[in-house]
Amino acid sequence: MSVILLIVEIIIIGGMVVGLYQKNTNLVCKSKKRYDGKTVLVTGGTAGMGLEIAADFAHRGARVIVACPYEDEGLHGKKLIIKSSGNHNVVFKLLDLSSLQSIRNFVADILKTEDRLDILMNNAGVGIPGDFLTKDGMNFIMQVNYYGTFLLTMLLLPLLKKTGTPSEPSRIVNTSSVLHKFGKIDFENWNKTGHWAKIRIYGNSKLCLALFTRELAKRMKSPNVIVNVVDPGAVGTKIYNSSRIAWASFVSFIFLILFKHPWEGAQTALYAATSNRAGQFKGEYFKNCSRVRAGELVYDEKLATRVWEESVRLVKLSDDELNQCFSS
Numbered sequence: 001m002s003v004i005l006l007i008v009e010i011i012i013i014g015g016m017v018v019g020l021y022q023k024n025t026n027l028v029c030k031s032k033k034r035y036d037g038k039t040v041l042v043t044g045g046t047a048g049m050g051l052e053i054a055a056d057f058a059h060r061g062a063r064v065i066v067a068c069p070y071e072d073e074g075l076h077g078k079k080l081i082i083k084s085s086g087n088h089n090v091v092f093k094l095l096d097l098s099s100l101q102s103i104r105n106f107v108a109d110i111l112k113t114e115d116r117l118d119i120l121m122n123n124a125g126v127g128i129p130g131d132f133l134t135k136d137g138m139n140f141i142m143q144v145n146y147y148g149t150f151l152l153t154m155l156l157l158p159l160l161k162k163t164g165t166p167s168e169p170s171r172i173v174n175t176s177s178v179l180h181k182f183g184k185i186d187f188e189n190w191n192k193t194g195h196w197a198k199i200r201i202y203g204n205s206k207l208c209l210a211l212f213t214r215e216l217a218k219r220m221k222s223p224n225v226i227v228n229v230v231d232p233g234a235v236g237t238k239i240y241n242s243s244r245i246a247w248a249s250f251v252s253f254i255f256l257i258l259f260k261h262p263w264e265g266a267q268t269a270l271y272a273a274t275s276n277r278a279g280q281f282k283g284e285y286f287k288n289c290s291r292v293r294a295g296e297l298v299y300d301e302k303l304a305t306r307v308w309e310e311s312v313r314l315v316k317l318s319d320d321e322l323n324q325c326f327s328s
């Protein structure tokens, strides 16, 4: 018992130190770029950092689409964004990244209603709510944080490519985490349940995201789309409360107070999406509004290619769909 208490204390004190340091030295996005007449999609733009990112783009005049799996939460988020920005061009659409079918339905709907997509903010993600299989037979955390985001990105690429131009490329921003450094790629076991500690699954999913960002940047010959990945740092959101452990609520309460505010956490993603400087990079990793080096595994090109191939197979992307992503 006392060992557990000690661990809890270490987590809390460690969290306080890291959180306070990051919060007090957090850089903010300085770009004032306007997005009138442009369209931005923020997955999970209904809570936490996503809500801040969506509201920021609404302020900048964009048409903003937010997407999450719960109607009530989505409509509530939409209302908050309209209220804070005064921009009424905000749309909510249902999207459950833990279901391949839901992603396909969502994209079909987007292609019907939207004639352009300038920015895709892959923000949605879960913490460690549980270790179980989805109805697609994949590990839930991996599917929401990685496979789902992968499929969504690939299906939207043709529209992003059509919208972007060489002088004003469309942009994709993926959200990883420092925990990708503890991730491992193990193809035999990567969609299994009961095999990993849950925090490891989260790390694996974020490592895959970072690897994919590099691989996609490499494969993307078109100058019309650029892709990067960000680490927001330690941010006080409900993501820390998704575990059903008894003290998670308490720990998450501490984190809410000590970690960055979601607005602060959103700054690096906004930087990667809007700044001219970030727009010069492809497949890179950003933190604290600066380009930094990710974990070593992220630069393993062979691994990235293998992860790419396995992912294409797992999410059942057809050859035809793949061709549409990369044909010019």
Ligand SMILES: NC(=O)c1ccc[n+]([C@@H]2O[C@H](COP(=O)([O-])OP(=O)(O)OC[C@H]3O[C@@H](n4cnc5c(N)ncnc54)[C@H](OP(=O)(O)O)[C@@H]3O)[C@@H](O)[C@H]2O)c1
Binding pocket: 043, 044, 045, 046, 047, 048, 049, 050, 067, 068, 069, 070, 073, 074, 095, 096, 097, 098, 122, 123, 124, 125, 126, 127, 144, 175, 176, 177, 178, 231, 232, 233, 234, 235, 236, 237, 238, 239, 262
């Ligand atoms: N907070 C941190 O310290 C931290 C650190 C590193 C990286 N990150 C990453 O930052 C991103 C944003 O996290 P956050 O801290 O802002 O978390 P959050 O407050 O929990 O927000 C997560 C968002 O994702 C949505 N979402 C969850 N499951 C989904 C699904 N199956 N399909 C579609 N959308 C779904 C949520 O919608 P609902 O609310 O409707 O469920 C919510 O809008 C995540 O990718 C996270 O991994 C966070």
Ligand SMILES: *[C@@H]1O[C@H](CO)[C@@H](O)[C@H](O)[C@H]1NC(C)=O
Binding pocket: 021, 022, 025, 026, 027, 288
């Ligand atoms: C963020 O960047 C600033 C300026 O380079 C630096 O002073 C600060 O220590 C950085 N903060 C973190 C958490 O890395």
Ligand SMILES: *[C@@H]1O[C@H](CO)[C@@H](O)[C@H](O)[C@H]1NC(C)=O
Binding pocket: 122, 145, 146, 147, 148, 149, 150, 151, 153, 154, 172, 173, 174, 208, 209, 212, 213, 214, 216, 226, 227, 228, 229
């Ligand atoms: C974002 O990650 C997804 C996988 O989740 C991947 O398909 C896509 O290539 C990545 N996009 C960028 C811009 O890195």
Ligand SMILES: *[C@@H]1O[C@H](CO)[C@@H](O)[C@H](O)[C@H]1NC(C)=O
Binding pocket: 238, 241, 249, 252, 253, 256
């Ligand atoms: C965490 O989640 C639990 C259960 O959903 C909720 O009762 C509690 O208020 C939440 N705590 C925080 C700090 O958000």
Ligand SMILES: CC(=O)N[C@H]1CO[C@H](CO)[C@@H](O)[C@@H]1O
Binding pocket: 136, 137, 138, 187, 188, 189, 190, 191, 192, 314
């Ligand atoms: C449902 C599903 O795709 N399951 C896969 C999980 O991963 C193993 C190993 O790669 C595959 O063989 C399964 O098909």
